[in-house]
Amino acid sequence: MASLLKQSLRVPDPNIASRCLRFPARRTLASISTQNPKSENRSRSRTASFRPCSAPASSIQHGRNFSSSSRRSYKTVEEAKSRYKLGPFSWQAGALFLVAGIGLTIYFRYEKARMARARIAEANKGIGKPLVGGPFHLTTMDGKEFTEQDLKGKYSLIYFGFTHCPDICPEELDKMAGMIDRVKDKQGDVMKPVFISCDPARDTPEVMRRYLADFHEDIVGMTGSWQEVKDVCKAYRVYFSTPPDVVSGQDYLVDHSIYFYLMDPDGDFVEAIGRNFTVDAAAKVINDHVADWKSKIEKA
Numbered sequence: 001m002a003s004l005l006k007q008s009l010r011v012p013d014p015n016i017a018s019r020c021l022r023f024p025a026r027r028t029l030a031s032i033s034t035q036n037p038k039s040e041n042r043s044r045s046r047t048a049s050f051r052p053c054s055a056p057a058s059s060i061q062h063g064r065n066f067s068s069s070s071r072r073s074y075k076t077v078e079e080a081k082s083r084y085k086l087g088p089f090s091w092q093a094g095a096l097f098l099v100a101g102i103g104l105t106i107y108f109r110y111e112k113a114r115m116a117r118a119r120i121a122e123a124n125k126g127i128g129k130p131l132v133g134g135p136f137h138l139t140t141m142d143g144k145e146f147t148e149q150d151l152k153g154k155y156s157l158i159y160f161g162f163t164h165c166p167d168i169c170p171e172e173l174d175k176m177a178g179m180i181d182r183v184k185d186k187q188g189d190v191m192k193p194v195f196i197s198c199d200p201a202r203d204t205p206e207v208m209r210r211y212l213a214d215f216h217e218d219i220v221g222m223t224g225s226w227q228e229v230k231d232v233c234k235a236y237r238v239y240f241s242t243p244p245d246v247v248s249g250q251d252y253l254v255d256h257s258i259y260f261y262l263m264d265p266d267g268d269f270v271e272a273i274g275r276n277f278t279v280d281a282a283a284k285v286i287n288d289h290v291a292d293w294k295s296k297i298e299k300a
Helices: 002-009 014-022 029-034 037-049 057-070 077-086 091-125 168-187 205-212 226-235 279-292
Strands: 137-140 145-147 155-161 191-197 220-223 260-263 269-273
Touching: 137 226, 155 168, 155 279, 168 191, 168 260, 168 279, 191 205, 191 226, 205 220, 260 279, 269 279
Parallel strands: 155 191, 191 220
Antiparallel strands: 137 145, 137 220, 155 260, 260 269
């Protein structure tokens, strides 16, 4: 029987026929014909699942190597879970984002304040004739002539008052002394403080020297004739009420504006600092303007 079957198959390898004879068919044609379609499909799927794969061993081994190398190995299950829980973010990324946000906020606030100061300085310069400031001619407490040209090279802080002022001028000159020290501590010798008398009849150079020595050694006192003082008060928009012809011993009222006038190294008006400013606030205004100045400032 086996020999007849080998001849009928006519295959080059006789061993194939012998292997097939070892597994006799378990089902007859009658059982197959009586089987319902569902069981037939199920049986086909089972037999198909046991068919040997014809892919070469080299390709199978290559696929296994690729899939195993693409996966990341974790030491513990908790490490793998935390990796998928956090995603691409970590505490280092969060800290970097927070620091960058704080830095940008500080930078934009500084730039906003700087632009506001620049607008104030440009607006106060005006077009053509300056709004505050201008030519003047006075005499210092050392007897030297002083004009608006001598203000250039440094920032100038100018205050108008008189030595016989009972309360306001001493308070403001004490504030001026504190402003000088704070600016000098931070920026160096970049500011020239000036005190201009609105009472030329009584405020002689010698009187002003003794008066200002009680406040600060850097303050330069200035006076002049009645007309010279009136001209400088007009240039700086300062109220001036001193009468022109004053007799010695005559009582009269002296009134003036209460502002510090900040001038830049070019001699242009920058900002007016009123009585509502504290020493620290006024010094901060000056230091900020000095820091914004791009050109050279004399420190001698």
